[in-house]
Amino acid sequence: MMLQWAEYLLVTALAFVIAAAVGHVAALTTRRSRVRVARPRVRVAVTVEGAAVPDPAGPPDSTGPRDGADAAGRPDPADASDLGDPVGPASSPSSGAAARAAPGVAVFATAFTGIAAAVLTAYLGLRVGLTGHGPFASQHEFAVSFAWGILVAFLLAQWRLKAKVLGVAVLPVAACLLAYALRLDAGVRPLVPALQNNLLLTLHVGFAVLSYGAACVAFGAAVVYLAHPRLQLKTPRQRFDEIGYRGAVVTFPLMTVMIVLGALWAETAWGRYWGWDPKETAALVTWLLYAGYLHARVARGWRGARCAWLLVIGFAAVMFVYFGNSFLGGLHAYG
Numbered sequence: 001m002m003l004q005w006a007e008y009l010l011v012t013a014l015a016f017v018i019a020a021a022v023g024h025v026a027a028l029t030t031r032r033s034r035v036r037v038a039r040p041r042v043r044v045a046v047t048v049e050g051a052a053v054p055d056p057a058g059p060p061d062s063t064g065p066r067d068g069a070d071a072a073g074r075p076d077p078a079d080a081s082d083l084g085d086p087v088g089p090a091s092s093p094s095s096g097a098a099a100r101a102a103p104g105v106a107v108f109a110t111a112f113t114g115i116a117a118a119v120l121t122a123y124l125g126l127r128v129g130l131t132g133h134g135p136f137a138s139q140h141e142f143a144v145s146f147a148w149g150i151l152v153a154f155l156l157a158q159w160r161l162k163a164k165v166l167g168v169a170v171l172p173v174a175a176c177l178l179a180y181a182l183r184l185d186a187g188v189r190p191l192v193p194a195l196q197n198n199l200l201l202t203l204h205v206g207f208a209v210l211s212y213g214a215a216c217v218a219f220g221a222a223v224v225y226l227a228h229p230r231l232q233l234k235t236p237r238q239r240f241d242e243i244g245y246r247g248a249v250v251t252f253p254l255m256t257v258m259i260v261l262g263a264l265w266a267e268t269a270w271g272r273y274w275g276w277d278p279k280e281t282a283a284l285v286t287w288l289l290y291a292g293y294l295h296a297r298v299a300r301g302w303r304g305a306r307c308a309w310l311l312v313i314g315f316a317a318v319m320f321v322y323f324g325n326s327f328l329g330g331l332h333a334y335g
Contacts (some may be wrong), residue, residue: 005126006186009119009120009123009126010144010181011182013116013119013120013147013178014179016119017113017116017178018175019109020109020116020167021168022109023105023109024109024167024168024171026105026109027106028231109164113155113167117151117152120151123144124145124148127144130188131188132198133201133202134198134202134205134206136206136209137191137195139184139325140184140185140186142209143180143322144181145205145209146177147175147177147178149210149212149216150170150212150213150217151174151213153210153213153214153217153247154166154170154171154174154213157217161246163221163240163243165224165233166220167220169219169223170217170219173216173219194269194270197265197269200261200265201265204261204265207255207257207261211250211251212322214248214250214251214254215247215255215314216315218245218246218248219247219312219315221241221247222240222307222309222311222312222315224240225237225240225305225308226312238303241308244308247311248290248297248311248314251290252290252291255283256287258283259284262280282320282321282324282328283321285317286317286318286321289313289317290314292310293307293310293311296310
């Protein structure tokens, strides 16, 4: 009965994540439509009998319009872009409605994300109560924990960095993980002997969840950076390059602690710190990718698309490490 209620919680969380993702896409589309529909007004010179009209090819004088004004002296809407707003007739009913709708939709999307994170927290807490250990012992539990880490990292990025647009790239990843978790066996089974260390299980996999969540935020920033010319955002493109870097700065030390704790656990469970198990090797390659990104950026001065693609490749490696349980084999092939 408790497992059935837990499944309802998981479905509810998935529904809210999908709603949040759709909301962020809708808010972005609304902003883009404002920019696409809007056009600068064409100045029309009107000759009034007895008034002097300046030569368009000549230098401006006192009879011509001042900067930022039309022929009648009114402010020119074509200069609205200097204020950071989309260029065009913002006073029209359609563009005014879009201006009001986009922030409202984004607020609802953020609220849905917070609700989904809270529901997943309740689900994971319920699993802890049912199993007596951290919710990290199976592919199903880690998929849910991974999605939870992504949502928490994204909410923190929104709060600290004001980067709601990342939701168009980050939230679909969380939704796919939750949909995948619903397809897996959610039953409660006894831990295999190698996992019967509740402290190291919680610490090792907990740091993996946090590092992977930060890596997903960095991935989202990289995707938005690469798509920036098409998205027509007011936020400068370099801002997302910086957010990606901050995400990697959080990911790398967390991943380092994860690997160190995994080595300590391996010595306890299998009698050696490192055995080049397939998943151990894949995790090391992923760690080296993020180390290479930070070295290229800090020591070599890399910026822009090269760094963004490194973050995309790094997160692809993270996903490979996670799904590696299914096909890599080795000592980590359980759950």
